[in-house]
Structure formats: C-alpha cells, structure tokens
Amino acid sequence: QVQLVESGGGWVQAGGSLRLSCAASGRTFSSYAMGWFRQASGKEREFVAAINWSGAATYYASSVKGRFTISRDNAKNTVYLQMNSLKPEDTAVYYCAASRSRYYSGPADMNYWGKGTLVTVSS
Numbered sequence: 001q002v003q004l005v006e007s008g009g010g011w012v013q014a015g016g017s018l019r020l021s022c023a024a025s026g027r028t029f030s031s032y033a034m035g036w037f038r039q040a041s042g043k044e045r046e047f048v049a050a051i052n053w054s055g056a057a058t059y060y061a062s063s064v065k066g067r068f069t070i071s072r073d074n075a076k077n078t079v080y081l082q083m084n085s086l087k088p089e090d091t092a093v094y095y096c097a098a099s100r101s102r103y104y105s106g107p108a109d110m111n112y113w114g115k116g117t118l119v120t121v122s123s
Helices: none
Strands: 004-007 010-013 018-024 033-039 046-051 058-060 068-073 078-083 092-099 117-122
Touching (some): 033 078, 046 068
Parallel strands (some): 010 117
Antiparallel strands (some): 004 018, 018 078, 033 092, 046 058, 068 078
C-alpha cells in the first residue's frame, strides 16, 4: 500500500507561484508513474501533469503547459508541481496520484490517491 500526502497549497494572487509536494510512503516509489490532478468546485476532476518513473518523460494538460512543471526526486520519495503564472481558473483541490506502472497511461490507471491540497488564486 502506498500513502500519498500533498502539501504546499495555499492562497496566492494571480501571476504568482506555488510549489506543491507529494510525499509517498513505501520502497517502490521509484518504479511508479506519478501524476497531479485537480478538481474545482462543481467540476469533475481533471488531469494536470504526469511523470514517468525515471522522470525522463512528462505530460501536461494544455491549460497548464508552459506554466507548470512536474518533477520527482526518487531519493526523497517525492514528486513536485511547480506552478507559475497562476490564474484564478487554476483554483482547485490538487491531488497527487501514483500508478503501479512505470509509464503514465491515463487517470484510470492511477492506483493510489492523496487527499488533496487546496490552491486558491485570487484576481
């Protein structure tokens, strides 16, 4: 069983930056693909970014490409989401997720989920 704990959420003005962290338990973190998803109030959860086990491949939603960067530190069992040029529409609860697969292939293949961290961007 893998436990995921997100941190780093908070309030920021539009144009600002935040860095989210997701700490994972377990010795197999380095073999998991990881992802970030978000859910705004009244909306369905959506994909934000993902990274393969080695960090060699990353994927982004078009709405965040060029503004957000996903990265991982396998020695620290942690995945990050650097969010720059934040917009009010980025306001959401952000969830970290892990797949037992080394390669990201979609939200349906994510096996473990964190409880989320709230990001609020004011205009």
